[in-house]
Amino acid sequence: MTDMSQATVRVSDLRKTFYDESRGEVHAVDGLSFDCHPGEVFGLLGANGAGKTTTLRMLSTVLKPSGGTASVMGHDIERDPEAVRRSLGFYSASTALYPRLTARETIEFFTRINGYPAERVQQRVEELVDRFGIAEYQKGRVDKLSSGMKQKVSIARTMAHDPPVLIFDEPTVGLDVMNALAMVKVIRELKEEGKTIIFSSHIMSEVEKLCDRIGIVHRGKLLALGTLDELRAVTGEHYLEDVFLDYVKRAEGIVGEAEIGPAGALHAAGDELPDRSP
């Protein structure tokens, strides 16, 4: 059940600017604002390079914002980064596991380091080992595990300290169909448990299946924010893919069959459309 009364994650006018030798100043995130709530899966949808990962890295305090504010469970990401990290679990394709630890040691390490009460660590590890069916290979070194086994250990370590907020950044990248489905199942279970989940992806079907609300991100800006039905109603499109394209084209000021490149850039010009920012 989505409890909209209290926001667990608040993002307000968040910005991140990088300096790139060839491109000069790059506004990777340009004034993003949104809230997330307990029991909600909030989807960030955008092409590669749209600014999703940068946003999530700022939320997890890996990066510092250039402007704006954000908080997780009331903790400001700049003023109290350790408390923010204690309140969330971060999962992405770029957060690997320690290859020389066993599966059990990995879960135990992340449980302890994230401040879980010491006297309950072993009980928590047992819970996670049981929940994800890791018992059989819990003493096996991570570098000897299959990708499916590693995925389970990785999810277990993400939620080792039982955080109220979980961030999944492109979690199904590189997974086969069965493992991707397993990931979707876990996210649904976590939602049922009342966790706040921020889910970023460029795979429309996953976002469509999982997310209660969707934020469409393009060139660091939030083009749209709402439930799938709300977005459909605004664009008049049924499929999320078409909804997404509609917003991107409008943002680029293009109408017609223009081709969209890898980072959402348009390869041909068309007619301008009136601005329809959220």
Next chain:
Amino acid sequence: MNWTQIGILYRRELRSALRERTIVVNGILIPIFMYPIMLWAVFTGMTFVQGINDGFVSRLAVDGPPPAAHSMLLDTIRGHERIQVREDAADPSVWDAQLAAGELDAIVSFRPIDAGALDDNFAVAVLYDRAEERSRQARERVRRLVDDYRTDWIAGRAESLDVDEAERTVFVLVGENVSSSEDIGQLLLGQMLSFFLVIMVALGCFIPSVDTTAGERERSTWETLMTVSASRSSIVTAKYLYVVTLGMVAGLLNVVAMMISMGAIVRPLLQANDEAIAFSIPLMAAPVMLAGATALALFFGAAMMILAAFARSFKDGQAMVTPVYWLVFIPILLGDQTDVNLSLGTALIPIANITMMIRDAIQGVFLWQWIGLTLAVTMALVVACLLLARQILKFEDFLMGSFDGSFWRFAKEKLFA
């Protein structure tokens, strides 16, 4: 900083490290087994080569006999069991070529000397090839035979003139060694141990510093670590303590292994040659060595981590740190191979000062004011490295692996821009 979290991170680093073959080999096995194997190999090799040399038969050509009164010398040379006078080498015009070709080991010629009152005086000239071991051996054998012959001849002449041994043995040089067997042992240990202790501490820090920084990036565990609730300073402190621990462990294991090896391998071999050497270290040297190893590990750990932290892969990290490792040899050799004691001047030379401090301590020399200055200089360097590390950590692009993986690029763009 949260010391509970530092402890958790530190134990995680150590646990992972002790399961990595490269770290275990470089940080533990090499320091333990290098000396026994190296010393055994060196002494066995020396004994083997000595045996081969002793077994050589020296092939000589003799140019003319000595004066008739001294013909016995030539007989003695001919009679030596390891000398063969090549009677077939009759044509002196080809001897030089034969010597150069290694067919002869030396050419011996007897040359008359006009020495006033002494009739039949002569010199023994030995033409030999110094570049050849066999040739040097042949010259040495001839020299000994000539020396013995001269001694016997002088004794015979003295006797015939009724001069006894006490009368003719005058103005002699008598040397007396005041060094005890412990002193000699400490001299050897001081030179070897100070050299290898510093090398081993550097080696012990090398792989862990690369593994815990560039290795993290390569394994994609860097970002995982950045998302745990420990502060950045706790994470860096834990990593630093881990590198320093392994550096110190390598250094101290090396000391123990050296002591055991010298006692168990070298001493029996020396005793067999009637050379009494005792390998022991003054008690006061132990804390000085410990302080030196700690200061070095703190310095090497900080310096190597700063360089390796920019690299994006283990291989790049090794490439960044390797030049530093080799550069370390220069001050070590400076400190180890000179007879200069620690002083105001030498205590200011990083690494060389620690090498001298350890060498002096093992040899029982404790110049406390310079020991204090040495440690202060090293700790000042450590503080400088840590301040630099703190500056570097403020740059977010460093955390995300920018600057082409190079410290020098970072220094150019951020520090000296």
